[in-house]
Amino acid sequence: MFQLSPEEWQAVALSLRVALWATLAALPPGIFIAFALARWEFPGKQILNGLVHLPLILPPVVTGYVLLLTFGTRGPIGAPLKEIGIVFAFRWSGAALAAGIMAFPLMVRAIRLSIEAVDPKLEQAGATLGASRLWVFATVTLPLILPGILAGAILAFAKAMGEFGATITFVSNIPGQTQTLPSAIYAFLQVPGGEASALRLVVVSVAIAMTALMLSEILSRKIAKRVAGT
Amino acid sequence: MFQLSPEEWQAVALSLRVALWATLAALPPGIFIAFALARWEFPGKQILNGLVHLPLILPPVVTGYVLLLTFGTRGPIGAPLKEIGIVFAFRWSGAALAAGIMAFPLMVRAIRLSIEAVDPKLEQAGATLGASRLWVFATVTLPLILPGILAGAILAFAKAMGEFGATITFVSNIPGQTQTLPSAIYAFLQVPGGEASALRLVVVSVAIAMTALMLSEILSRKIAKRVAGT
Amino acid sequence: MSLDVAIRHSFGTFSLDIAFKAPPGLTVLFGRSGSGKTTIINAVAGLFRPDAGRIAIGERALFDSAQRIWLPPHKRRLGYIFQDARLFPHLTVRQNLLYGRWFAPKSGPQEPLDNVVEMLGIGPLLTRRPGGLSGGERQRVAIGRALLANPRLILADEPLAALDEARKAEILPYFERLRDETSVPILYVSHAPAEVARLATSVVALQNGGVARQGSATEVLGDPSVTPLGAGAAGAVLEARVTAHHPDGLSELTAGDLRLLVPHVARAPGTPLRVHVEAQDVMLATRRPEGISALNVLPATVTALRLGEGPGALVQLDAGGNVILSRVTRRSVAALDLREGQQLYAVLKAVSVAKDGIAGTDPG
Amino acid sequence: MSLDVAIRHSFGTFSLDIAFKAPPGLTVLFGRSGSGKTTIINAVAGLFRPDAGRIAIGERALFDSAQRIWLPPHKRRLGYIFQDARLFPHLTVRQNLLYGRWFAPKSGPQEPLDNVVEMLGIGPLLTRRPGGLSGGERQRVAIGRALLANPRLILADEPLAALDEARKAEILPYFERLRDETSVPILYVSHAPAEVARLATSVVALQNGGVARQGSATEVLGDPSVTPLGAGAAGAVLEARVTAHHPDGLSELTAGDLRLLVPHVARAPGTPLRVHVEAQDVMLATRRPEGISALNVLPATVTALRLGEGPGALVQLDAGGNVILSRVTRRSVAALDLREGQQLYAVLKAVSVAKDGIAGTDPG
Amino acid sequence: AAQADDVTVFAAASMKNAMDEVAERYGEETGNKAVISLAGSSSLARQIQAGAPADVFISANVGWMDTLEEEGLIDAESRTDLLGNAIVLIAHDAGATPVEIAPDLPLADMLGEDRLAMALVDAVPAGIYGKAALESLGLWDGVAPKVAQADNVRAALALVATGEAPMGIVYATDAAAEPDVTVLGAFPKDSHPPIVYPAAVLAESDTPIAAEFLDYLQGPVARAAFERQGFTVLTE
Ligand SMILES: Nc1ncnc2c1ncn2[C@@H]1O[C@H](COP(=O)(O)OP(=O)(O)OP(=O)(O)O)[C@@H](O)[C@H]1O
Numbered sequence A, B: 001m002f003q004l005s006p007e008e009w010q011a012v013a014l015s016l017r018v019a020l021w022a023t024l025a026a027l028p029p030g031i032f033i034a035f036a037l038a039r040w041e042f043p044g045k046q047i048l049n050g051l052v053h054l055p056l057i058l059p060p061v062v063t064g065y066v067l068l069l070t071f072g073t074r075g076p077i078g079a080p081l082k083e084i085g086i087v088f089a090f091r092w093s094g095a096a097l098a099a100g101i102m103a104f105p106l107m108v109r110a111i112r113l114s115i116e117a118v119d120p121k122l123e124q125a126g127a128t129l130g131a132s133r134l135w136v137f138a139t140v141t142l143p144l145i146l147p148g149i150l151a152g153a154i155l156a157f158a159k160a161m162g163e164f165g166a167t168i169t170f171v172s173n174i175p176g177q178t179q180t181l182p183s184a185i186y187a188f189l190q191v192p193g194g195e196a197s198a199l200r201l202v203v204v205s206v207a208i209a210m211t212a213l214m215l216s217e218i219l220s221r222k223i224a225k226r227v228a229g230t
Numbered sequence C, D: 001m002s003l004d005v006a007i008r009h010s011f012g013t014f015s016l017d018i019a020f021k022a023p024p025g026l027t028v029l030f031g032r033s034g035s036g037k038t039t040i041i042n043a044v045a046g047l048f049r050p051d052a053g054r055i056a057i058g059e060r061a062l063f064d065s066a067q068r069i070w071l072p073p074h075k076r077r078l079g080y081i082f083q084d085a086r087l088f089p090h091l092t093v094r095q096n097l098l099y100g101r102w103f104a105p106k107s108g109p110q111e112p113l114d115n116v117v118e119m120l121g122i123g124p125l126l127t128r129r130p131g132g133l134s135g136g137e138r139q140r141v142a143i144g145r146a147l148l149a150n151p152r153l154i155l156a157d158e159p160l161a162a163l164d165e166a167r168k169a170e171i172l173p174y175f176e177r178l179r180d181e182t183s184v185p186i187l188y189v190s191h192a193p194a195e196v197a198r199l200a201t202s203v204v205a206l207q208n209g210g211v212a213r214q215g216s217a218t219e220v221l222g223d224p225s226v227t228p229l230g231a232g233a234a235g236a237v238l239e240a241r242v243t244a245h246h247p248d249g250l251s252e253l254t255a256g257d258l259r260l261l262v263p264h265v266a267r268a269p270g271t272p273l274r275v276h277v278e279a280q281d282v283m284l285a286t287r288r289p290e291g292i293s294a295l296n297v298l299p300a301t302v303t304a305l306r307l308g309e310g311p312g313a314l315v316q317l318d319a320g321g322n323v324i325l326s327r328v329t330r331r332s333v334a335a336l337d338l339r340e341g342q343q344l345y346a347v348l349k350a351v352s353v354a355k356d357g358i359a360g361t362d363p364g
Numbered sequence E: 001a002a003q004a005d006d007v008t009v010f011a012a013a014s015m016k017n018a019m020d021e022v023a024e025r026y027g028e029e030t031g032n033k034a035v036i037s038l039a040g041s042s043s044l045a046r047q048i049q050a051g052a053p054a055d056v057f058i059s060a061n062v063g064w065m066d067t068l069e070e071e072g073l074i075d076a077e078s079r080t081d082l083l084g085n086a087i088v089l090i091a092h093d094a095g096a097t098p099v100e101i102a103p104d105l106p107l108a109d110m111l112g113e114d115r116l117a118m119a120l121v122d123a124v125p126a127g128i129y130g131k132a133a134l135e136s137l138g139l140w141d142g143v144a145p146k147v148a149q150a151d152n153v154r155a156a157l158a159l160v161a162t163g164e165a166p167m168g169i170v171y172a173t174d175a176a177a178e179p180d181v182t183v184l185g186a187f188p189k190d191s192h193p194p195i196v197y198p199a200a201v202l203a204e205s206d207t208p209i210a211a212e213f214l215d216y217l218q219g220p221v222a223r224a225a226f227e228r229q230g231f232t233v234l235t236e
């Protein structure tokens, strides 16, 4: 039963790549926005917060469609990017973009919650010892929110592994290029007799995500232990 | 442009009802499981954790299909429930179940993160003053994680407002009974020229979710201020 | 009720192995920073489960590794004043104070909130939340919270460390009352000799996770061979009794055959009192000095003489049946030709005795 | 360098309105719990921005509401020892200690880590994380962290409160050295009279958010009309100098025309020293007493006499050009017929002076 | 297309089995590679509107092909109605007796309190055809409140297969392959607009093998594959 066809292997590899990149690329802006939302007051904060949550609220098809309109090669962002050689449409990078955007709210929330849990008194202590805001962030806040970042990243990774609606709407379902595991599963489910094949892929997808989840739990426990101090 | 048809109003009302119930019903088990994952060690913990994340990883159609198989009137859970008069299939309650399950991992993560941020020393202090575990939870942990619960709830609400794949697969789309906003939006997007109609509904959906988001931010800030102490 | 503690535990490099019996009253744990005081208190509270041992109040075991007994903290009826206050940040000060009340049995005597609030001077804080409190305010609320829980065992980990002298002077009598008027055993950590001398029924001195010495306050503080509180703290503890109040504001105490004058003590005649006389406050004279301000000139006999390694010496005296210690220089030992059995006078200023050694003293 | 502080701020019911100038050296802030000490220190550190005022070190303004100057904390080059230690939980003790080093300019004298670690006795903790440290261990690491940041301003909020006497005795000289050998201004909060007397160059007494009194340590502690540390703490601070070391372990000090014998002081002859003589340790005698253990019998003249409301009285004396205070009972005032201008003897035990009043004293 | 000998085909997802087979055979025979991207017709059409690098489009939905043609996005010359299909009424019950689907069919009564599973009746082709058929037979008003609309025909099939809905309307192709459903009857051909899958080469396609592949789809190999999946092949 676990013989995967070369195309399916491709889909596995692509899903992994997409989910990894989506997660990694979303992390820096995710951390930054989470920090801004947790610690700063600025005009438009509520709007930013709303924007971040948008992909959660909209049906994925709508998000995918919006991406297609804006990041497509003829879209207002896609066209100029194409000029400088960056193309998302119908590339795996587009799948990563879609997955990253869909996963973004989950990641930001998790990181934001951990930032809010950091005692500002520790950050103050860092400042009195000469660390500028940025250094305080890097040496105090960041290490203390590592478990939150990890939680955000794993949520994002899981979401990216499962993301389908926005991806297939934005970059279609081209084997070897944009066909991720969920898209492949979807295609199997559209025809008679495809269930067994779909199930195989579901199992693979779940196995990957569970492994990632387990690793993150172990890592997170390690971090927590260090901070608890022994 | 903002004339909604009576059917669309129904969809709006239904979406609100579904999202609210999904969120409310998910809260108690969400808090419980988050607590178990954050504070207890027990065999099968990793499996529970995996199960909770499953709806995130699986394509929504698969989740919907699994729900249909288990909670359908002939499913292993649905059949006995039917005996006692609880039916999910083709009911708004089924939509709420699907939305709740899809939103569950987001909620649990948020709450779990806040539980992990509660200083166990405060809980110990409660215990020394005579509070049993349950009382410590109710009087110390719970009030301290309110912001996390709120964050989890609002994430779940937003997700439930946007959930579509699992819902339509499980309870299909019956106007007035299971047709939520995302289903309606999806339907509009399937036909050429439906974009304008879809947009109207998207705007309504976003407006509702943004309002909820804003309220939660205000509430959460109030809670945080109280705890910071003045 | 007495408290029995015998525990063994090891944390990596630090290992604890102690056993002591705290008689009814107040037992002071002291020892240098890191000697294991908080660890012991946590074990008694049930916040930490030692590798092995037994902890019991009277006959009731709280923990017994051999019999696999383990009473969870919330069943121990504790009043634990933590070294770090640990107030509940989401509750107001009043709610913090009353927290233990929710869980305490409603029967039995209840300390009225108002008394405790007044003693601690936290009335104006009641509606605030702990967030903005000062260090000392926090500490006081933490004391109140523990005391108001109607505990059957009080654990106090340096409860007064963050407080000013005036505030300490207001709170100390409260602990004395608890010690004297209730049967609640109190385990009290303190570094301050004044507190130890004044409060301790019994003293357990810890060193590197072991018990270095244990005994009654009189024994431990009066033993010239141990100076666990530092040389400066050696002193005698006299069990005295108020005999009279003089119109010029002085009170007269009797301890054995001794008569002592001290500044006014707000206790009725007949009340028993503990008086701490620090060795360094006792001057020796070979003839009765005259024309001096010191009011207490006590005939005494040298019973022991111990020369330290430095320039000092500790002289143990018997004065009217009481043991008194005096700290003098070796030079004086030579100049006065001090010997065991010698008759002389111990000279003691009234105000020195009052310094911190007596309950209810009015700081004049 | 001196520190100028003038701030106004109000938190709901509590309002702060203070102005003081801290001369070079160590300025002790004291006052009862909740009087605003931590608030002031936080304002100086830049952790809290008062409604109005000005804070400056020498000519350099850290904060000036009129000129809209606000230097962020990380540019103030601070060494802040927090009342709650605030160690970084994710860093080891060593990393905590060296944290400030990353940001301090590499030029200039650097205190070696080892010295500080040894003074604080935290060598065995270096590789541990703060999580499992005891209260006192935490506090010591916090002291080390602040001192190792090469600060140009030290803020110490009850740094020794959680420590045992022996440990305090080891750390106090370090603060004395900082005070005497560097130009770093130190703002130091303490409730302990011994610390105040020993460390303070200048003292600011706070009450309810205002400055109740300010002056040099000698002035504040020597003024019989104020007893901000409680009556027990009144005392004189003598500016003395080591003149000789005697073979029997005593050291000889000179203050004005006065010669004092005290237990060995580990300073070279010629070193200036501050000696705190508590009023309650000074006995008065109308004729020179003989055959007594006290080594210091100082001819003195009564310059002021102040009867308190209780049974006590404070007598101000001139002894060889020094102001000395003595606390006696009213009964003694009557018995000795004390009057201003009277010639008499102040009797002082060597060990009493040594108690906590002198730097570098070997606790014999 | 990425390479000269690659052809990218956007095809409705319901054609997966047949298209996979055709593409494989095409590759073996010509050495060229047909890359098949399967998704909903609406997604694919929108992607083509946004400039997708596809060469051939096969839609399950005539409306979308019309839209693309109006916008000049396909080579109108090449457009051809490739496949046909039929819609059938199915039941979960294995022993159900076949019925004749005619205006007198008591469909509403047969359903009772239960649901009729269909694809979205205003959005998804199978649903649109089904609704049209019921309307022309005069049955729609009776059953409309009982229709459970799934987002695609496969989901509607699943509702019947699990027994959640006792009856449904799906393509004959899907019904044939699902063992858990019984076909009650086919809708008369004239009760709904013809069910066709139009195919066309895209206007922007720059590979000559696009037309070649479209031809291949109409050849014998493809015909056999399509017929094996139950489609009617409309081209000669
Ligand atoms: N945010 C705030 N809101 C209201 N009151 C406050 C706030 N911060 C401080 N206070 C009050 O200001 C007063 C001064 O506090 P501060 O911490 O400066 O006292 P402190 O002198 O350091 O006392 P302690 O010796 O107890 O540490 C206290 O009564 C405190 O309750």
Ligand SMILES: Nc1ncnc2c1ncn2[C@@H]1O[C@H](COP(=O)(O)OP(=O)(O)OP(=O)(O)O)[C@@H](O)[C@H]1O
Residues within 6 Å of the ligand: A229, A230, C011, C012, C013, C014, C031, C032, C033, C034, C035, C036, C037, C038, C039, C040, C083, D132, D133, D134, D135, D136, D137, D162
């Ligand atoms: N989890 C732990 N891991 C390693 N060492 C620990 C742990 N917990 C406590 N210790 C060590 O045990 C020793 C005793 O700690 P404890 O808190 O009982 O000291 P203490 O007597 O209360 O000191 P202090 O007066 O400073 O509060 C300390 O040296 C501490 O570092």
Ligand SMILES: [Mg+2]
Residues within 6 Å of the ligand: C037, C038, C039, C083, C157, D134, D135, D136
């Ligand atoms: Mg401790």
Ligand SMILES: [Mg+2]
Residues within 6 Å of the ligand: C134, C135, C136, D037, D038, D039, D083, D157
């Ligand atoms: Mg303070």
